Amino acid sequence: GGTSTPTLIIIDYSVNDALEVDLNLGRQEGHPASDGRQHLAPAVETMLRFLLTEYSWVAILLVECYHNPRKTSPARAVYQALSARYGVAHVRYSDVSLDADHAWGPGCARGDCVAHPLWGTHRLIAHALLLSYTALARALCRVQGSRVAALSVGRPGMTLPLAASSAEELGKVGMCSRPLTFLSAADLRDTDLRRRSSSPRVRAGNWSVYEDRPKKPGWITTGPAGSRLEMDVQFGAS
Numbered sequence: 001g002g003t004s005t006p007t008l009i010i011i012d013y014s015v016n017d018a019l020e021v022d023l024n025l026g027r028q029e030g031h032p033a034s035d036g037r038q039h040l041a042p043a044v045e046t047m048l049r050f051l052l053t054e055y056s057w058v059a060i061l062l063v064e065c066y067h068n069p070r071k072t073s074p075a076r077a078v079y080q081a082l083s084a085r086y087g088v089a090h091v092r093y094s095d096v097s098l099d100a101d102h103a104w105g106p107g108c109a110r111g112d113c114v115a116h117p118l119w120g121t122h123r124l125i126a127h128a129l130l131l132s133y134t135a136l137a138r139a140l141c142r143v144q145g146s147r148v149a150a151l152s153v154g155r156p157g158m159t160l161p162l163a164a165s166s167a168e169e170l171g172k173v174g175m176c177s178r179p180l181t182f183l184s185a186a187d188l189r190d191t192d193l194r195r196r197s198s199s200p201r202v203r204a205g206n207w208s209v210y211e212d213r214p215k216k217p218g219w220i221t222t223g224p225a226g227s228r229l230e231m232d233v234q235f236g237a238s
Contacts, residue, residue, distance in 0.1 A: 009060050010129070045082055052086060052160060061089050062079055063091050181231075204227055
């Protein structure tokens with residue numbers, strides 16, 4: 001049946017972070033070359049500090065799923081350092097998976113690791129996360145009693161560790177807690193949610209709302225190639 005409030009937040013921006021999408025300013029506007037780390041670390045830290053403060057009762061799982069044996073991602077060191085600093089669970093898929101071609105897709109062993117692997121890779125990642133999370137929950141239950149809430153490292157009114165990033169670095173990023181536009185898949189049958197969220201429009205091809213798995217609704221297409229779904233997005237001042 002699930003619950004009306006979240007009990008676990010899974011964070012996985014590792015593909016974007018590894019490929020330095022929108023992070024590597026060194027390739028824009030004539031800036032010197034950069035590995036993106038000075039932009040990534042404050043962003044991840046701001047997000048963790050926000051979640052630990054505003055959602056202190058929720059367990060957080062920081063996931064690093066991107067798998068490329070030929071590329072050293074700046075996310076690797078950033079995730080490891082910040083998860084240790086804030087006591088947040090961290091799973092690195094490459095540490096628990098098989099060879100890159102099997103774990104991510106053909107060609108990945110030689111560095112050709114696409115940003116969007118096929119469904120089989122998603123299933124392997126899901127299995128790895130489930131096994132890792134279950135093992136952690138069982139270990140904590142043996143120590144702290146049978147309370148899954150023990151996976152939450154936040155506490156109401158808790159004092160966070162001193163930030164690893166400078167105040168200036170943290171000041172350049174922020175969390176949007178009240179988005180002007182959103183598309184919610186939580187319950188697309190809820191008239192209030194549909195009123196407050198963006199209303200997608202099918203512009204080409206075949207799109208429909210249904211559940212490909214029980215209680216997992218969403219806008220889904222079965223083709224043909226080029227099927228297009230549009231929605232309005234409202235932006236505020238930035």
